[in-house]
Amino acid sequence: MFLGRKKELNALNTLFESGKFEFAVVYGRRRVGKTMLLNEFCEGRKAIFFMGIEASVSENLSQLSQTVLEYSGGPNSTFDSFEKVFAYIDTLCQNERLVFVIDEYPYLAKADPSIPSLLQKHIDYAWKKSKLMLVLCGSSMSFMENQVLGYKSPLYGRKTSQLKIQPFDFFESRALCADFTPEQQAILYGALWGVPEYYTHINSKKDLNENLIDIFFRPGGRLFEEPLNLLKQEMRTPATYNAVITAIAQGASRLNEIATKVGLETSAASNVLSSLMELGIVRREIPATEKSSRKTIYVISDTMYRFWFTFVWHYQTNINRGVGDLVYKKFVEDKIGEYMGHVFEEICLQYLYTEKGLAVLPFLPENMGRWWGNNPRKKREEEIDILGFADNQQLFCECKWTNKLVDIDVMNELFGRAELLGGGEKHFIFFSKSGFTKKFIQLVSEMPNVKLITFRDMCV
Known part of the structure; x- marks a missing residue:
């Protein structure tokens, strides 16, 4: 069931209704609901919806060819180059509104590094005068911000809109766990951070504690290894990033404290923190009255990471041995109230x-x-x-x-x-x-x- 995202849908609808060429960049962390949003937007419209895959150039080309030809009713064959695919799309969007979505764009661009330049060429010489609405969507935050939106990208300056899809706030997330009490919904928000896909693993027939155990404290639990897997997809040396997040979860908040706890030079720790901020996992805070300050601290903004590195990280061995329920009851259950202190501050700020x-x-x-x-x-x-x-x-x-x-x-x-x-x-x-x-x-x-x-x- 599609819930929420009214602002994002309205923004996409406005672009569509302009009738002229539009180029929207849609990005956000994995599992946040980007694909579902775009599917909802494309419903009932003439659209070519292609999802890049982590595979060879030829496999991506074959699947894109099939997607385009299925839309147009063309011959049952494949194009022998991306250039020919895009040239064919040139002919489809001259006289009628057409939405062309490339989901998981980073996979396609990494498979064939010429893709950004090809898109630039067709935008400049064919699509700008057409009725095409192009949407590039991706989950790799660093890639989308640097390789699509960055000034060194061939596509720089050509977007007409960008949407960074955020997790739901607490009040939006309540609809995803409506069978629970408001207090339980707040705790779920503190553990799942309003990421829609995570909420699909809640079993409404079980109580709050049983759900948290099933999701985080079992070897097959949906989020038992999620932060580690996400970091592996984004970073070459995830162990260093794990150590920095752990240090923050344990109370280190200033750069020198974090660097000392992890055993890094402050410059290296600063670089790691910058990357984590790009991913939306960590944020930098200064006192509200100041523009810049030596009082800068770092906090874990993604509460799923915060929950995981606070309660799961150090007990993985016991969880893997099948005693996750005991871990939860002994080390977690009584500490959730304390953990929720900072989460509640965020909820109150959202409320205002x-x-x-x-x-x-x-x-x-x-x-x-x-x-x-x-x-x-x-x-x-x-x-x-x-x-x-x-x-x-x-x-x-x-x-x-x-x-x-x-x-x-x-x-x-x-x-x-x-x-x-x-x-x-x-x-x-x-x-x-x-x-x-x-x-x-x-x-x-x-x-x-x-x-x-x-x-x-x-x-x-």
């Missing part, structure tokens, strides 16, 4: 950008994100889960994923941290998984600049 969340905001911030800095009075570093600001207004948010009701001590702590950001009109939002004490609710009822939002409120 939803229609309901925007209605709650006291003003529209220029930027929202985490903040951290020194507290000179207490001589320690302080953190603010979400900080937003615009002109003279500031928004401070605290996010609590706990089974306890949040009490006024949390408010007083955040009020104290807010003073570190100087003057201005200050607003506060407190998010809580379990709710708030009556004392807190009563006190806040007399404070117009403070709002309380429960996880239940967010999910209604």
